[in-house]
Amino acid sequence: TTQFKEILVTGGVGFVGANFVHYLVATQPDVHVTVLDKLTYAGHRANLADLPAARVRLVVGDICDAVLVDQLVAGADAVVNYAAESHNDRSLLAPAPFIKTNVEGTYTLLEACRKYQVRFHQISTDEVYGDLPLVTAAEQKTAPKFTPESPYRPSSPYAASKASADLLVQSWVHSFGLPATISNCSNNFGPYQHIEKFIPRQVTNILAGRRPKLYGSGRNVRDWIATSDHSRAVWTILTQGRLGQVYLIGANQELDNLTVLRMILREMGQPEDAFDWVADRPGHDRRYAIDATKLQQELGWRPLAGDFASNLRTTIAWYQDHQDWWHNQKAAVEAAYARQGQ
Ligand code: NAD
Ligand code: DAU
Numbered sequence: 001t002t003q004f005k006e007i008l009v010t011g012g013v014g015f016v017g018a019n020f021v022h023y024l025v026a027t028q029p030d031v032h033v034t035v036l037d038k039l040t041y042a043g044h045r046a047n048l049a050d051l052p053a054a055r056v057r058l059v060v061g062d063i064c065d066a067v068l069v070d071q072l073v074a075g076a077d078a079v080v081n082y083a084a085e086s087h088n089d090r091s092l093l094a095p096a097p098f099i100k101t102n103v104e105g106t107y108t109l110l111e112a113c114r115k116y117q118v119r120f121h122q123i124s125t126d127e128v129y130g131d132l133p134l135v136t137a138a139e140q141k142t143a144p145k146f147t148p149e150s151p152y153r154p155s156s157p158y159a160a161s162k163a164s165a166d167l168l169v170q171s172w173v174h175s176f177g178l179p180a181t182i183s184n185c186s187n188n189f190g191p192y193q194h195i196e197k198f199i200p201r202q203v204t205n206i207l208a209g210r211r212p213k214l215y216g217s218g219r220n221v222r223d224w225i226a227t228s229d230h231s232r233a234v235w236t237i238l239t240q241g242r243l244g245q246v247y248l249i250g251a252n253q254e255l256d257n258l259t260v261l262r263m264i265l266r267e268m269g270q271p272e273d274a275f276d277w278v279a280d281r282p283g284h285d286r287r288y289a290i291d292a293t294k295l296q297q298e299l300g301w302r303p304l305a306g307d308f309a310s311n312l313r314t315t316i317a318w319y320q321d322h323q324d325w326w327h328n329q330k331a332a333v334e335a336a337y338a339r340q341g342q
Contacts, residue, residue: 002239004119006032008076010063010109011083013037015193016123016185016227018047020082023231025055036072038062038101042086046325047192063105066112073112078119078238081109084162087196088127089340091158092282102161103168110172113180120180121238122169126223126248127159128152128184131285134219140254145291146184148246155283166246173244181241183234185249186290189311190227191318195326196333198222199312202261202275203319206268208330213342216280218258221287225251226305236301250290251303263309267316279341 007024011017012035024031033056037043048056061068063083073079083105085091085098106122113120126146130153135143152167154160172178193200202212233249241247262272295301305311319326 002028002030004077005030006075006077008034008036008072008079010036010079010081013039013043013045013047014082016188016230017082018192019190019227020231020234021048021051021056023228023235025051034059034072036061036063037083042194044325064100064108066108069108069112073118074116076118079109079113080121080123080234080238081106082123085158088156088158089281091156095157098157098161103164106165107168110168110178114172114176114178117179120178121234122165122180122182123234124166124182124184125162126184126186126288126290127285128154128163128166130155132287132289134221134286140289145289146248147291148248148294155285179243181237181243182246183237183249184246185230186223186225186288188225188227188230189315191315195329198257199260199315200319202264203316204326204330206270207320207323210334212261212275213278214257214261214275215278215342216284219256220284221254221256223250223289224253224255224308225249225303226311229303229305233295233301236299240299247295248290248292249295250292253308254289255308263312264316267313
């Protein structure tokens, strides 16, 4: 049993939010979930379609809508905020919705949680810490990583909007004693991820007979985590984390983009060079790497999903088996990238 029976999950139709809702339904029989989601381009209703109506209710609406948020927070024991504009490339073309949803939306949730003294958890990203210098694969283990003490140094409008939201949460804790926590996680992969993102884009390119696209040098490093491990970490922090604390979530799986792309190509029976080098992302962060020691030592969490290669295989199979989920979006996503030379 848990102290939280009614949980408001904002952005719970999106990729990591929907995986968290599935996790709650599968593992927490006492919990009822209300999802508040605007159903932007990134919110596929189908992501929650197979869940029992008695356990999950979807409210279509905006986290910037203070009246609606007040009403929903009043009935919640805890709020977990996944709602966001999430894609760096989009934030470079049109930053406005990032500021609106990620900053003002978080503020709106904080004010309602303050009013009702509701437990709040902010889902954030390692990108608030900027990037790290590239190192060789052999050096990764001992080279510096992000820690909860790393300075905020966001690079993109997306990262800056998430950093702003984190700072708002910290100030609501400090000034108003809001019972809140923050987690900053590395790059997730798994089912329900939008096909604009790196791994699903390349997998669906191959399935659709298109060539995968690699930005710049392909040497940029991301620290990959199976989204199921992220969900369990968030639940651990929500139920056992110390109030006011920041926890970093990562699974020690640093890989450069070229290596990941070659793994996808090999797994899908393609030649290693069957992809296009395309224009780099402006301001492209070089390396992300998470030190999750605090989460591991304080709360006993550790990754359980298994290694990157086996989860990549499962993820590829999911996109193969769910062509209806992504197929009618593919042409428009690729046309938008093509306009940027990507
Ligand atoms: P996503 O784009 O797949 O989903 C975002 C969801 O939020 C969508 O369902 C969308 O409809 C909803 N939404 C957007 N604006 C809204 C608004 N104003 N009101 C209500 N709902 C709104 O994104 P994601 O990859 O699932 O990321 C979710 C959160 O997790 C973000 O806060 C992101 O910063 C964080 N995060 C993601 C990753 C990752 O690798 N995907 C890693 C670390 C942190
Ligand atoms: O680190 C956590 C972050 O991970 C989250 O905060 C973001 O919401 C999430 O989108 C993700 O950000 P990235 O920018 O790292 O993810 P993306 O999938 O866009 O790109 C991953 C890497 O792959 C990055 O180095 C850019 C590169 N890339 C991306 C695409 C879409 C390519 O080389 N080719 C591509 O087609």
